[in-house]
Amino acid sequence: MNTVRWGIVGTGAIAHGVAGDFQFVPGAELTAVASRTRSKAQAFATKHGVPRAYGSYAEMLQADDIDVVYIATPHPQHRDVALSAIANGKAVLVEKAFTATLDGARQIVKAARENGVFAMEAMWTRFLPVVAAAREVVAWGRIGDVVSVQGDLYAYREFQPxxxxxxxxxxxxxxxxxxxxxxxxxxxxxxxVKSVDCITRLYPSGVDSAANISLAHTGGGLSSLAVGFDGHGPGRMAIIGTKGWIEVEPRFHHPSMITIHRNGVLPRIIEAMPTGRGYSHEFAEVTQRIREGHTESPTMPLEDTLEVMRVLESCLRQAGIKHCDAELTLV
Ligand SMILES: NC(=O)c1ccc[n+]([C@@H]2O[C@H](COP(=O)([O-])OP(=O)(O)OC[C@H]3O[C@@H](n4cnc5c(N)ncnc54)[C@H](OP(=O)(O)O)[C@@H]3O)[C@@H](O)[C@H]2O)c1
Incomplete structure (x- = not known):
């Protein structure tokens, strides 16, 4: 396969945010966009120079000349779109969170494996150059054994029910x-992860506004994590090792700089700017894997996605929140 032809499902905020990054991806072509509303698909296509616009998801998922779909709907609308894409032989890149439930995630993974189709969660952070550098620093043993990860992602948003x-x-x-x-x-x-402790604050709508998450990992590591929409926070992350630590400079989910601190050595800074808005790296990974006939990415494997979904579901259970994947009619 030479060019990998992409279709975007949904025309919301992130779909608009990522569209410009396809130009930086060798071998990728943003071929089509699908919306539930034809005029929105058309407007998106005109704005971003996408050749084709579909007024229904199903129509694009059935098109012969699309190899992979990027699913940019709300989380509960990921599962059925992904299952339909896979049933039509399309690879899928599914926005985070992968699904609204662990069961939904398992269904996608099972379908992708049974159909031999590529699938990945769009966790762009893992593909950013400076995060790859942090992985190498750890692999070289520069900070010793990693024993803890500590960080926050507070992103203030006005409550709109x-x-x-x-x-x-x-x-x-x-x-x-x-x-x-x-x-x-x-x-x-x-x-x-072997155990999860989560405490939360809730909105009147019954969903969590903030959560503190403590994890005990099977290998002995401990994580201390905090997230919230109801406060402003730095978005820092530290990877703590037996010989030093790595500070991932804010905001850690799309960083361009890390600082490596080691006992008795001056801190070392590594800087690496992402290409485009930072989404090009995950698109490049998917494009390359599909061209090479792979069905998963070793950097963001499906087992890791399932493990993360298992932890998130445990947090939600402790908060008394039960989400559902939406039943969609995609014909
Ligand atoms: N990686 C990142 O940096 C990042 C950033 C933001 C969001 N995300 C993820 O991307 C996904 C979408 O987030 P977003 O902020 O782009 O959401 P959004 O602005 O609300 O857009 C979601 C789009 O999904 C489609 N959709 C399908 N069913 C829908 C329904 N029942 N209600 C509302 N919209 C529906 C709509 O497109 P049509 O009307 O065209 O069908 C809508 O425009 C989420 O899973 C989110 O976590 C990722």
Whole structure:
């Protein structure tokens, strides 16, 4: 396969945010966009120079000349769009949180594996150059054994009950939207989790406005993480090792600088700017993997996505919140 042809599902904030990054991805072509509303698809296509606009998701998911779809709907609307794409032989890049439930995530993973189709969670942070550098610093043993990950992602948002960040039926709440970043980061550096402790504050809409998450990892590491929509916070992250630590400079989910602190040595700074708005790196990964006939990314494997979803669901259970994946009719 030479050119990998992409279709975007949904024309909301992140779809507009990422569209310009396809120009930086070798071998990728943004071919189509689908909306539930034809005029929105058309407006998106005109704005971003996308050749084709579909007024229904199903129509694009069935098109012969699309290889991979980027799913940019609210979390509960990820599962059924992904399942339909996979059933039509399309690869999927699914926005974070991967789904609204662990069961929904398992269904996507099962379908992708059974159909031999590429699938990945759009956790762009893992693909940013400076995060890759942090992984190398750790792999070289520069900070010794990693024993802890500590950080926050506070991102203040005015409470608007109908907005997807706060509405229960749209998968609202800080755990799924922001918790996914901190838990994913901790899992990337400390591995799977054996116990989860989560305390939360809730909005009147019944979803969480903030959460403190403590994780004990199976390898012995401990993570201390905090997220919230109801306060302003730095978005710092530290990777703590037996010989030093790495400070991931704010905001850690899209950083361009890390500082490495080691006992008795002056701090060392590594800077690496992302290309475009930072989404090009995950698109490049997916494009390359599909061209090479792979069905997963070793940097963001599906088992890691399932583990993160398991932790998030445990947090939600402790908060007394039960989300659902929406039943969609995609014909
Ligand atoms: N990686 C990142 O940096 C990042 C940043 C923001 C968001 N995200 C993720 O991307 C996803 C979308 O977030 P967003 O902020 O772009 O949301 P948004 O602005 O609300 O847009 C979501 C889009 O999904 C479509 N949609 C399908 N069913 C819907 C429903 N029942 N209600 C509302 N919209 C529906 C709509 O497009 P049509 O009307 O065109 O069908 C809508 O414009 C979320 O999973 C979020 O976590 C990722």
């Amino acid at each position: 109908e907005h997807r960040l706060f509405a229960k039926e749209l998968g609202g709440g800080a755990i799924l939207d922001l918790g996914v970043y901190v838990v994913n980061f901790a899992q990337a550096f400390l591995g799977d």
